[in-house]
Amino acid sequence: MKYRIAFVAMLALVMQPASAQNKQATAKTGAKPPAAAPAEQKDAATLEFEKFRTQMEQEGNPAELFEVKGEEFWKAKRGPKNVSLAESCDLGLGIGVVKGAYVQMPRYFADAGKVMDAERRIVWCMVEKQGFKFNDLAKEPFAKGNYTPEQTSLVTYVAGQSKDMKIAVPLKDPHVKDVYEIGKETVAYRAGPYDFSCNTCHGADGKRIRMQNLPNITTAKGSLTAVLGWPGYRMTGGVMLTPQWRMGDCFRQQRFPQPKYASDTITALLTYMTANANGQMYKGLGIKR
Amino acid sequence: MKTTARLSFLAAAMVTLVAATPAAHADGDHRARAIAMMKQDFVTKGQATADRISEDGLQAICNRTGNKPPAYIAQRLEADQLAGVKLPADGKLLGDWKSGEKIAQSGRGFTWSDNPGLPVGGNCYNCHQIAPKETSFGTVGPTLFQFGKLRGNTAETQKYVYSKIYNAKSYNLCSEMPRFGHIGALKEQQIKDLVALLLDPESPVNK
Numbered sequence: 001m002k003y004r005i006a007f008v009a010m011l012a013l014v015m016q017p018a019s020a021q022n023k024q025a026t027a028k029t030g031a032k033p034p035a036a037a038p039a040e041q042k043d044a045a046t047l048e049f050e051k052f053r054t055q056m057e058q059e060g061n062p063a064e065l066f067e068v069k070g071e072e073f074w075k076a077k078r079g080p081k082n083v084s085l086a087e088s089c090d091l092g093l094g095i096g097v098v099k100g101a102y103v104q105m106p107r108y109f110a111d112a113g114k115v116m117d118a119e120r121r122i123v124w125c126m127v128e129k130q131g132f133k134f135n136d137l138a139k140e141p142f143a144k145g146n147y148t149p150e151q152t153s154l155v156t157y158v159a160g161q162s163k164d165m166k167i168a169v170p171l172k173d174p175h176v177k178d179v180y181e182i183g184k185e186t187v188a189y190r191a192g193p194y195d196f197s198c199n200t201c202h203g204a205d206g207k208r209i210r211m212q213n214l215p216n217i218t219t220a221k222g223s224l225t226a227v228l229g230w231p232g233y234r235m236t237g238g239v240m241l242t243p244q245w246r247m248g249d250c251f252r253q254q255r256f257p258q259p260k261y262a263s264d265t266i267t268a269l270l271t272y273m274t275a276n277a278n279g280q281m282y283k284g285l286g287i288k289r
Numbered sequence: 290m291k292t293t294a295r296l297s298f299l300a301a302a303m304v305t306l307v308a309a310t311p312a313a314h315a316d317g318d319h320r321a322r323a324i325a326m327m328k329q330d331f332v333t334k335g336q337a338t339a340d341r342i343s344e345d346g347l348q349a350i351c352n353r354t355g356n357k358p359p360a361y362i363a364q365r366l367e368a369d370q371l372a373g374v375k376l377p378a379d380g381k382l383l384g385d386w387k388s389g390e391k392i393a394q395s396g397r398g399f400t401w402s403d404n405p406g407l408p409v410g411g412n413c414y415n416c417h418q419i420a421p422k423e424t425s426f427g428t429v430g431p432t433l434f435q436f437g438k439l440r441g442n443t444a445e446t447q448k449y450v451y452s453k454i455y456n457a458k459s460y461n462l463c464s465e466m467p468r469f470g471h472i473g474a475l476k477e478q479q480i481k482d483l484v485a486l487l488l489d490p491e492s493p494v495n496k
Contacts, residue, residue, distance in 0.1 A: 185323035192341040194467040258334035265330040
């Protein structure tokens with residue numbers, strides 16, 4: 001509850017319309033803006049938020065509440081088959097092994113015959129091992145208001161168990177490499193009314209939309225920026241969101257139609273981006289603006 | 290309509306041409322599979338219909354050449370895009386810079402969460418620095434600050450700016466900038482107002 005209060009105060013600062021923030025900035029400096037656009041520039045609200053985030057990460061990330069819930073879901077016997085995921089689900093390192101599994105996904109799962117990202121794999125286990133219906137899980141797959149899907153809490157738990165571990169998507173596996181290459185083509189694919197691809201915004205260094213810095217997902221450094229902080233607790237709306245959600249919201253802004261939940265396209269994007277960040281440290285659950 | 294039909298035909302012919310030449314950036318197999326995958330994986334939501342996944346001719350050329358089509362193709366197709374630009378019948382290209390500024394500020398339009406009944410914005414500040422008062426601007430495109438001051442407010446420049454906003458691909462086939470007039474996002478008066486924002490000597494852009 002104390003989080004809530006802090007967030008509301010913070011939101012008041014962060015969520016001001018851009019125009020109001022600018023007025024502040026202009027009033028403070030009183031100077032004419034430069035003719036050339038500096039690449040990495042942060043407005044007052046961004047700096048304030050980053051300070052706040054550091055503090056929250058030290059004192060306790062609200063994502064941890066979902067992590068605890070996810071652990072309960074992982075260990076409890078559930079679903080029509082009354083089995084736990086802990087005793088039935090293999091995330092790639094053996095049945096029930098959670099430690100370090102997240103940073104080694106997406107990976108190829110022979111039992112499913114598919115490369116899967118963490119959320120997709122968890123959903124696969126819920127369907128195949130516990131007997132849940134995929135269509136039920138896919139109906140409202142992302143958090144909204146006070147509702148948080150069970151698989152979101154599960155992803156949060158599993159991701160938290162890879163905190164401070166090196167990202168190691170098994171690219172040597174030809175199945176994974178193949179999906180990686182498909183992902184690489186997917187991020188370059190321009191279509192839709194605005195002719196946008198992922199790379200339109202995320203294919204070069206030092207680009208911004210308004211004041212929002214855009215990570216270059218074709219580089220190791222930029223990919224890490226894109227991977228870090230997910231799954232994350234998003235202050236706007238106070239919801240816990242997964243990488244699957246994040247990819248969908250990118251497509252929305254790209255003016256694309258909606259990707260199906262747990263689809264090959266999302267796995268391909270996550271494979272490409274996460275593998276580009278291979279060898280670097282995953283810092284655990286995030287806090288997002 | 291005639292132009293569009295001709296355009297598609299030409300573009301289709303060009304795709305065949307490009308496909309026949311092994312391009313430096315091409316990974317045809319994975320691309321084909323990526324496209325097939327996306328056609329399966331996307332569904333209509335709101336105004337964002339599933340058919341948006343299909344490329345048009347120009348997108349296909351850019352996708353197949355890593356946005357660097359051979360010059361002989363780019364020139365033909367740029368000319369064709371330019372031929373499709375509909376200039377205002379009254380010959381007046383300079384509108385009102387004040388409403389141009391409002392249009393430049395708005396990033397609305399075409400997403401599945403936008404109300405399709407409302408007018409679409411120019412999205413300009415998302416990518417460009419324009420008037421000095423707005424310090425929250427993107428850097429995907431070049432700065433347009435002092436555009437008119439540097440280039441002059443001649444009839445020729447007005448025509449260039451109008452056409453560039455109407456269809457950015459008329460001058461740079463694989464430009465990152467959307468084709469705002471071509472796709473019917475911005476109406477004639479809106480484009481005129483944006484031309485004024487960039488070129489009117491009274492606009493804050495040129496002060």
